[in-house]
Amino acid sequence: xxxxxxxxxxxxxxxxxxxxxxxxxxxxxxxxxxxxxxxxxxxxxxxxxxxxxxxxxxxxxxxxxxxxxxxxxxxxxxxxxxxxxxxxxxxxxxxxxxxxxxxxxxxxxxxxxxxxxxxxxxxxxxxxxxxxxxxxxxxxxxxxxxxxxxxxxxxxxxxxxxxxxxxxxxxxxxxxxxxxxxxxxxxxxxxxxxxxxxxxxxxxxxxxxxxxxxxxxxxxxxxxxxxxxxxxxxxxxxxxxxxxxxxxxxxxxxxxxxxxxxxxxxxxxxxxxxxxxxxxxxxxxxxxxxxxxxxxxxxxxxxxxxxxxxxxxxxxxxxxxxxxxxxxxxxxxxxxxxxxxxxxxxxxxxxxxx
Numbered sequence: 001x002x003x004x005x006x007x008x009x010x011x012x013x014x015x016x017x018x019x020x021x022x023x024x025x026x027x028x029x030x031x032x033x034x035x036x037x038x039x040x041x042x043x044x045x046x047x048x049x050x051x052x053x054x055x056x057x058x059x060x061x062x063x064x065x066x067x068x069x070x071x072x073x074x075x076x077x078x079x080x081x082x083x084x085x086x087x088x089x090x091x092x093x094x095x096x097x098x099x100x101x102x103x104x105x106x107x108x109x110x111x112x113x114x115x116x117x118x119x120x121x122x123x124x125x126x127x128x129x130x131x132x133x134x135x136x137x138x139x140x141x142x143x144x145x146x147x148x149x150x151x152x153x154x155x156x157x158x159x160x161x162x163x164x165x166x167x168x169x170x171x172x173x174x175x176x177x178x179x180x181x182x183x184x185x186x187x188x189x190x191x192x193x194x195x196x197x198x199x200x201x202x203x204x205x206x207x208x209x210x211x212x213x214x215x216x217x218x219x220x221x222x223x224x225x226x227x228x229x230x231x232x233x234x235x236x237x238x239x240x241x242x243x244x245x246x247x248x249x250x251x252x253x254x255x256x257x258x259x260x261x262x263x264x265x266x267x268x269x270x271x272x273x274x275x276x277x278x279x280x281x282x283x284x285x286x287x288x289x290x291x292x293x294x295x296x297x298x299x300x301x302x303x304x305x306x307x308x309x310x311x312x313x314x315x316x317x318x319x320x321x322x323x324x325x326x327x328x329x330x331x332x333x334x335x336x337x338x339x340x341x342x343x344x345x346x347x348x349x350x351x352x353x354x
Contacts, residue, residue: 002116004124009109011094019095019233026087026094030111030126038113040122044079085185086126089146093128096145096229100138112197125189127197136211140218141225143200143207147189149226154183254286263293281311285318292324301325316342 009029015021090109110127113120134142192201208218250273257266267290274283285308291301305325308318319342326335 002114002121005113005115005120007111007113009111011108019091022094023091026091026109030087030090030109037120038083038123039119041079041083081182082185083123085150085182086123088150089186089189090126090128091146092149092229093142093146095232096142096225097128099228099232100134100142125197136207137221139207140204140213140221141228143203144190144218144222145225145229147186147200148222149229150186151183151190152223152226154186158183251282251286254290258290263290266290267294279311281308281315281318284308284311285315285321288325289321292321292328295328298325298329302329 009026011022011025015025094109108129110129112124112126114122114124189199190201190204191199192205193199194202204218207213213221250269254266254269254273257263257269267287270283270287270290274280274287277283284304288301288305288308291297291304302325305318305322309315309322312318319338323335323338323342326332326338
């Protein structure tokens with residue numbers, strides 16, 4: 001019995017604001033899963049290796065025609081690259097979603113596979129499950145960012161590849177168009193149809209019809225979505241005016257989490273805020289307090305707490321957090337030394353615990 005199976009990969013919250021960490025998470029979990037368990041990939045890889053081996057030990061004219069060899073290599077290369085293109089698409093989708101949202105951006109990544117009995121035949125595609133409310137135009141940017149950015153990059157690489165082939169005088173027509181063949185993968189995502197799951201192209205088409213977007217307008221938005229997501233990934237966030245939710249808003253949310261006893265969630269959120277401003281004494285203090293309460297990352301908690309005190313040496317709340325850090329680390333002498341600085345002041349708690 002042939003069936004479509006979904007495999008779910010929950011994205012850890014602490015890596016959502018790091019495109020690099022998110023990429024390696026998707027690559028290590030999803031890509032390897034798609035490759036190792038796919039029967040079609042194993043067959044294609046086997047045929048590819050055998051063909052290359054036979055072609056290398058015997059004249060092409062004897063066993064394998066030159067064009068046939070090129071075709072086999074091209075299709076083998078295509079099937080090997082297919083899961084990687086899927087992963088790149090979902091990575092761009094996820095980053096576009098993070099860019100357009102303020103908090104709790106990505107729920108999970110889904111991988112769709114064709115299964116025959118207990119055998120995974122092939123990887124058909126992937127999907128990012130979004131969380132939160134988005135405007136129609138934001139959804140267009142999120143859905144188009146994946147396939148269109150991959151397509152755009154592949155077309156640029158194809159042009160470079162063709163120029164290299166030209167200068168090296170390589171005339172094999174199939175080899176010349178390897179990158180263009182791979183470009184068919186993201187292009188298929190932009191074609192509006194429903195094969196087991198809706199493609200990005202179909203979702204975009206439905207949204208465009210509902211909001212009466214023209215084809216020219218959509219094309220401009222496609223290029224704009226690629227510009228947004230690549231600027232975000234390569235750290236050029238000031239160019240696109242990306243700020244996410246403000247530091248103050250996130251600190252208020254972290255305060256609520258602590259009040260609700262969700263200290264771990266507060267720590268994850270504060271880590272994101274810390275990336276935005278590493279010289280904010282309040283952020284350093286609050287993050288250190290969370291780690292002390294959780295009993296984890298105590299060395300980091302000490303660094304953060306000492307930084308907060310250095311930035312605001314007379315703030316009693318920060319000194320109190322440092323006392324807690326030293327006690328947690330078993331350094332009672334330093335804790336007593338800090339206590340002497342605040343012994344004549346009313347007992348206070350860290351900012352997040354007020």
